[in-house]
Amino acid sequence: MKPKARVKVGIDILMTLLLLFLMGYQFWGEAAHEWAGAGMFALFIVHHLLNGSWHKNLFRGKYNLFRTFMLIIDVLLLAAMIGLMISGILLSNHVFAFLGMHGSLSFARLLHMASSYWGFVLMSLHLGLHWGKILGMIGRAVNGGQAVSKTRKMLLRILGAATAVYGLAVFIRRDLLTYMFLRTQFVFLDFNEPVPLFYIDCLAMMGTFI
Numbered sequence: 001m002k003p004k005a006r007v008k009v010g011i012d013i014l015m016t017l018l019l020l021f022l023m024g025y026q027f028w029g030e031a032a033h034e035w036a037g038a039g040m041f042a043l044f045i046v047h048h049l050l051n052g053s054w055h056k057n058l059f060r061g062k063y064n065l066f067r068t069f070m071l072i073i074d075v076l077l078l079a080a081m082i083g084l085m086i087s088g089i090l091l092s093n094h095v096f097a098f099l100g101m102h103g104s105l106s107f108a109r110l111l112h113m114a115s116s117y118w119g120f121v122l123m124s125l126h127l128g129l130h131w132g133k134i135l136g137m138i139g140r141a142v143n144g145g146q147a148v149s150k151t152r153k154m155l156l157r158i159l160g161a162a163t164a165v166y167g168l169a170v171f172i173r174r175d176l177l178t179y180m181f182l183r184t185q186f187v188f189l190d191f192n193e194p195v196p197l198f199y200i201d202c203l204a205m206m207g208t209f210i
Helices: 003-023 030-050 052-056 065-091 105-129 131-143 150-173 176-180 195-209
Strands: none
Touching: 003 030, 003 105, 003 195, 030 052, 030 065, 065 105, 105 131, 105 176, 105 195, 150 195
């Protein structure tokens, strides 16, 4: 793997880990959440700089259904990240407090809630649209370029299907649509929930959209 490709993969892994960390706000507190959010946005900018060819080719070539769908997901994800950064700055009591920017806190809170959950879903979809490449790189690294056996492929497909079904059940049980479409003004946070269980559920939901 080329050095630039390694850096891109490393950035993507860090962004995924930060995404999961940010979803568990109730476990880590406000200050850690803000610093992780600032780090996520910085990595998002670096991610776009490293994928400059995508921007250059945006208006080149024909758009079939798949490419159009990818573009829509990417644009919506960008909008969610911008919404997160704006609302994060307005709500900040630590990282960006020195800016003194305080707008409508009720608006900022609702924007942050919607952007957070849409960002979670859209980033998972974004990963899913590139999942074939990711699996290819993992396969080459693990198997040394050798083909994966049919038995292993079948087991991985069964595991993937089970994860997707469980993730969908979790998505419904945790009622994420309520937050995504602002049917409530507050997020229910269970501070007594076991941390491992929470992150298993988050990973399963990511798996569903991937």
